[in-house]
Amino acid sequence: xxxxxxxxxxxxxxxxxxxxxxxxxxxxxxxxxxxxxxxxxxxxxxxxxxxxxxxxxxxxxxxxxxxxxxxxxxxxxxxxxxxxxxxxxxxxxxxxxxxxxxxxxxxxxxxxxxxxxxxxxxxxxxxxxxxxxxxxxxxxxxxxxxxxxxxxxxxxxxxxxxxxxxxxxxxxxxxxxxxxxxxxxxxxxxxxxxxxxx
Amino acid sequence: xxxxxxxxxxxxxxxxxxxxxxxxxxxxxxxxxxxxxxxxxxxxxxxxxxxxxxxxxxxxxxxxxxxxxxxxxxxxxxxxxxxxxxxxxxxxxxxxxxxxxxxxxxxxxxxxxxxxxxxxxxxxxxxxxxxxxxxxxxxxxxxxxxxxxxxxxxxxxxxxxxxxxxxxxxxxxxxxxxxxxxxxxxxxxxxxxxxxxx
DNA sequence: GTCTATACACCGATAGAC
DNA sequence: GTCTATCGGTGTATAGAC
Numbered sequence: 169x170x171x172x173x174x175x176x177x178x179x180x181x182x183x184x185x186x187x188x189x190x191x192x193x194x195x196x197x198x199x200x201x202x203x204x205x206x207x208x209x210x211x212x213x214x215x216x217x218x219x220x221x222x223x224x225x226x227x228x229x230x231x232x233x234x235x236x237x238x239x240x241x242x243x244x245x246x247x248x249x250x251x252x253x254x255x256x257x258x259x260x261x262x263x264x265x266x267x268x269x270x271x272x273x274x275x276x277x278x279x280x281x282x283x284x285x286x287x288x289x290x291x292x293x294x295x296x297x298x299x300x301x302x303x304x305x306x307x308x309x310x311x312x313x314x315x316x317x318x319x320x321x322x323x324x325x326x327x328x329x330x331x332x333x334x335x336x337x338x339x340x341x342x343x344x345x346x347x348x349x350x351x352x353x354x355x356x357x358x359x360x361x362x363x364x365x366x
Numbered sequence: 367x368x369x370x371x372x373x374x375x376x377x378x379x380x381x382x383x384x385x386x387x388x389x390x391x392x393x394x395x396x397x398x399x400x401x402x403x404x405x406x407x408x409x410x411x412x413x414x415x416x417x418x419x420x421x422x423x424x425x426x427x428x429x430x431x432x433x434x435x436x437x438x439x440x441x442x443x444x445x446x447x448x449x450x451x452x453x454x455x456x457x458x459x460x461x462x463x464x465x466x467x468x469x470x471x472x473x474x475x476x477x478x479x480x481x482x483x484x485x486x487x488x489x490x491x492x493x494x495x496x497x498x499x500x501x502x503x504x505x506x507x508x509x510x511x512x513x514x515x516x517x518x519x520x521x522x523x524x525x526x527x528x529x530x531x532x533x534x535x536x537x538x539x540x541x542x543x544x545x546x547x548x549x550x551x552x553x554x555x556x557x558x559x560x561x562x563x564x
Numbered sequence: 565g566t567c568t569a570t571a572c573a574c575c576g577a578t579a580g581a582c
Numbered sequence: 583g584t585c586t587a588t589c590g591g592t593g594t595a596t597a598g599a600c
Contacts, residue, residue, distance in 0.1 A: 203487035220584050286537055287485050289401035325548050332530020350523050357559035418567050
């Protein structure tokens with residue numbers, strides 16, 4: 169994909185500043201909302217003028233793109249960490265997978281908007297930033313197959329079900345538990361339907 | 367709520383122009399996207415200057431608000447029309463209700479974004495525009511109760527399930543059938559879980 | 565009452581000096 | 583690499599013509 173990473177003081181300084189910009193962008197997004205993020209806010213937070221950001225990112229959407237990739241990469245790391253600890257029982261494993269995703273999504277409204285909703289007008293993730301999202305989905309598909317859910321339609325249904333619970337929770341009861349409470353029931357419903365053992 | 371409606375040539379002319387503005391707004395939203403709607407675009411489409419719109423709406427968000435109310439009122443009318451034609455069989459009725467909502471949501475991307483997603487930064491529907499949405503939900507709750515689904519948790523699950531299918535369809539396969547195909551299966555899964563007769 | 569003309573403050577983005 | 587200055591475009595407000 170990318171060539172050999174160049175390691176020297178210049179590129180390291182540059183990467184450090186890029187991270188600084190992204191950290192500031194996340195902070196602004198969480199405080200004011202993802203769509204209310206402005207380059208002037210991000211820049212001023214790290215003592216820069218807005219146009220200076222263009223030395224590190226090609227556009228505002230490039231910043232969103234990097235945030236998108238970062239969020240999915242972080243979640244992929246979380247999946248890596250939790251996958252070995254999943255219960256052996258298929259139903260329990262299914263619930264744990266769904267809960268991990270649900271909690272991650274609900275924990276940060278701005279992040280979830282970026283990752284899972286198409287809420288930023290004109291923003292489409294680049295192939296590079298989309299890669300970890302695809303990888304997460306592929307891991308999920310493979311894992312559910314190992315649990316006995318092999319039909320692609322059933323996996324699509326699983327995705328829609330968990331996503332619907334997340335969206336309902338965020339949209340209709342932010343900060344509450346109204347749909348979070350229903351996640352295990354929903355997983356039992358799904359497990360019954362696909363014929364997982366009780 | 368509102369006082370006696372005043373009927374005279376002036377207010378009728380005014381209402382007609384308000385409708386003209388809204389029609390133009392819908393057209394722009396469908397062509398360029400909901401968030402890309404600009405007052406200048408809306409105005410020029412009906413031969414006005416942008417500031418003239420303020421004679422009819424207090425702000426851009428007031429236009430969104432009127433569109434929101436209009437969309438839910440239209441859907442409520444559709445529910446009114448289709449409710450008497452629903453099958454007697456609970457499962458078939460459940461599928462028909464879900465299908466009506468799904469098709470309406472998927473038919474118009476911009477409209478669905480406005481009705482069901484929180485995609486416009488800073489827009490919150492007014493109580494007046496929200497009323498038909500509440501009424502639709504209440505109708506659904508009552509109807510499902512008549513079918514035998516009386517637990518509020520189960521209704522919340524139903525809402526999340528149908529909503530998740532809509533969102534997955536729009537986000538991951540716009541214009542396609544990948545999740546639309548799964549709607550009946552999903553309803554069977556739900557019906558099994560809540561114990562509707564086969 | 566209705567619409568035009570004009571203006572303001574803010575946005576993302578670019579050009580060019582240093 | 584960072585700055586200042588500036589551009590075109592946005593929502594919004596208001597003065598004033600008709």
